[in-house]
Amino acid sequence: MSGRIIDGTALARRIRQEVKEQVDAFRRDAGRVPGLAVVLVGDDPASQVYVRTKERACGEVGIRSQRHHLPGDATQKEVLELVEGLGKDDTVDGILVQLPLPRGLDPQPILHAVPPAKDVDGFHPYNLGRLTESGEGIHPCTAAGVMELIRSTGVEIEGKRAVVIGRSTIVGKPTALLLLHANATVTVCHSRTADLAAHVREADIVVAAVGRPRFVRGDWIKPGAVVIDVGINRLDDGKLCGDVDFEGAKDVAGYITPVPGGVGPMTVAMLMRNTLAAARARG
Numbered sequence: 001m002s003g004r005i006i007d008g009t010a011l012a013r014r015i016r017q018e019v020k021e022q023v024d025a026f027r028r029d030a031g032r033v034p035g036l037a038v039v040l041v042g043d044d045p046a047s048q049v050y051v052r053t054k055e056r057a058c059g060e061v062g063i064r065s066q067r068h069h070l071p072g073d074a075t076q077k078e079v080l081e082l083v084e085g086l087g088k089d090d091t092v093d094g095i096l097v098q099l100p101l102p103r104g105l106d107p108q109p110i111l112h113a114v115p116p117a118k119d120v121d122g123f124h125p126y127n128l129g130r131l132t133e134s135g136e137g138i139h140p141c142t143a144a145g146v147m148e149l150i151r152s153t154g155v156e157i158e159g160k161r162a163v164v165i166g167r168s169t170i171v172g173k174p175t176a177l178l179l180l181h182a183n184a185t186v187t188v189c190h191s192r193t194a195d196l197a198a199h200v201r202e203a204d205i206v207v208a209a210v211g212r213p214r215f216v217r218g219d220w221i222k223p224g225a226v227v228i229d230v231g232i233n234r235l236d237d238g239k240l241c242g243d244v245d246f247e248g249a250k251d252v253a254g255y256i257t258p259v260p261g262g263v264g265p266m267t268v269a270m271l272m273r274n275t276l277a278a279a280r281a282r283g
């Protein structure tokens with residue numbers, strides 16, 4: 001069997017186009033455009049690239065973005081005051097604090113300072129709580145993108161065995177919860193899991209979010225499985241690769257996402273959707 005490659009770039013483009021049409025309608029109805037505030041602290045090169053990509057997407061769909069860039073030695077108080085100010089700013093519908101924050105800053109109080117209604121990353125405990133309780137609230141962008149990619153295959157999720165590798169609050173845990181709400185039987189694996197390969201071999205759906213290049217081997221994949229690779233790892237030669245050995249897995253999987261061009265663009269598209277939803281909810 002030769003796996004079909006899921007084109008995340010094309011799917012993300014279609015979603016951005018939908019969001020753009022809905023932003024146009026919102027502007028006509030509400031007489032304003034949705035606004036996203038992006039908080040970037042320090043000069044991490046990868047974070048700068050991600051922030052630029054998000055701002056470009058905002059421009060494309062008609063969302064007004066504003067960047068708030070603080071130096072890497074900004075204090076906890078300074079970041080908190082900035083976020084609290086944006087929380088009160090009526091022109092701001094969504095607030096995104098780009099992670100990771102520089103060492104020395106505690107991300108939790110900062111993420112908790114984002115009002116849940118403006119929490120377009122879905123990282124506030126209120127939104128994570130709603131996700132746990134009922135699957136509602138604002139969903140973290142990458143997890144939401146993973147679900148769209150799985151749904152795009154047409155493969156039924158209900159009743160399937162899903163293995164999520166990684167237990168971060170940003171990706172692993174919310175993805176596991178969304179799969180659970182879609183009635184998959186979900187196993188969450190992590191760095192301490194014994195015999196990871198055995199778990200993956202049973203999985204009809206594999207979501208890899210470990211942050212280790214080509215960690216999931218092709219011969220672990222169950223024939224026909226849907227494989228979603230969240231990893232973005234830079235190799236010594238400068239090339240990007242995922243957490244899955246793509247070459248080894250692509251002929252075994254039923255469907256597989258590439259890196260780049262899989263999950264990455266979907267995360268950004270979901271941020272656009274979440275920002276529009278936050279603007280609509282605020283009116």
Ligand code: GUN
Nearest residue numbers: 096097098099100121141
């Ligand atoms: N850093 C890595 N992924 C993300 C994300 O989805 N949102 C934010 N804010 N920071 C990140």
